[in-house]
Amino acid sequence: MPTGARPIPGPLSHEVARILRTAMNDQGRQLKDVAKTADISASQLSRVFNGLKVFTLDQLDAVCAALDLSTAMVIAKADAATADRPLPRIAPLPTIPRIGVIGFNVGAHDEDQALAASDDADWQARQEHENE
Incomplete structure (x- = not known):
């Protein structure tokens, strides 16, 4: 509002x-x-x-x-x-439930967080490999 x-x-x-x-x-x-x-x-x-x-x-x-x-x-x-400017505090992005074959997965929140964490780990590993 x-x-x-x-x-x-x-x-x-x-x-x-x-x-x-x-x-x-x-x-x-x-x-x-x-x-x-x-x-x-x-x-x-x-x-x-x-x-x-x-x-x-x-x-x-x-x-x-x-x-x-x-x-x-x-x-x-x-x-x-302006890289040295103070940055505002940013709230984390909301988790969007995955859409299954029939509808929304009720327990998708924990699954999404685990998937996001593994995606971050994969991305970090790729970045480290590229920087070698």
């Missing part, structure tokens, strides 16, 4: 805005042109670039497309540039 509070832009949001602003300037584009192409208001884009507003994922994707940038690459660059 929404709290009504607006998210405060953090280091990652500021870095994303810096990357996009730099790309826009390097391309010789105007903010109002990029905003129009991305189908968002120039004032919204300006607020993001000035660190007053956080992009929604759809807005970020639209602005990246307007600048002919990969959204994933922009996020990856911003993430790498």
